Amino acid sequence: MEHSATPRVGVIMGSGSDLDMMAGAMETLEKFGIGYEVRILSAHRTPHLLAEYANTAKQRGLSVIIAGAGGSAHLPGVTAAYTTLPVIAVPITRDDHGHEALWSNIKMPPGVPLATMPENGSTNAALFVVRLLALTDANLSDAYDSFKQQQIAAGVQADQQLQAEGWEATLSASRAP
Ligand code: RP5
Numbered sequence: 486m487e488h489s490a491t492p493r494v495g496v497i498m499g500s501g502s503d504l505d506m507m508a509g510a511m512e513t514l515e516k517f518g519i520g521y522e523v524r525i526l527s528a529h530r531t532p533h534l535l536a537e538y539a540n541t542a543k544q545r546g547l548s549v550i551i552a553g554a555g556g557s558a559h560l561p562g563v564t565a566a567y568t569t570l571p572v573i574a575v576p577i578t579r580d581d582h583g584h585e586a587l588w589s590n591i592k593m594p595p596g597v598p599l600a601t602m603p604e605n606g607s608t609n610a611a612l613f614v615v616r617l618l619a620l621t622d623a624n625l626s627d628a629y630d631s632f633k634q635q636q637i638a639a640g641v642q643a644d645q646q647l648q649a650e651g652w653e654a655t656l657s658a659s660r661a662p
């Protein structure tokens with residue numbers, strides 16, 4: 486699926502069941518107006534398609550790949566093995582899972598770098614992409630600065646409310662339906 490005439494970012498995942506955990510990446514890239522494409526490519530079930538995708542990613546104009554998978558989670562590392570583009574891993578976990586995907590993603594051998602985000606951290610993966618692309622894109626750099634300022638303002642406002650209303654009222658308000 487292509488969301489832009491010239492996608493700069495590939496978002497890939499091992500299964501359709503990963504889509505909910507990867508949605509934060511697509512939403513964030515859209516917020517910043519960054520073209521991306523989304524694919525389901527499995528290191529185990531469709532390894533030939535993953536190899537083709539990773540081998541052609543650079544020549545097709547992608548700058549970076551975000552790869553999310555759960556379980557044994559070989560997708561991000563195998564992608565990094567095929568391409569020379571930066572690859573960012575999102576280890577996916579669920580309530581009935583352990584931390585196997587995280588361990589898999591951080592245990593890459595020397596020589597094959599893989600930037601690993603927190604578990605289910607697809608939003609941070611996309612924000613990291615924004616930072617990378619902003620190095621050579623002044624508009625994106627300004628957009629990231631604005632995003633950062635908004636975050637600061639939200640934090641300051643939350644503290645002001647806490648000081649004004651006290652923690653009990655603030656907590657009750659946050660729990661109200
Ligand atoms: C992984 O196994 C996928 O990335 C997914 O997180 C997990 C389960 O896949 P399904 O059995 O739901 O397709 O390879």
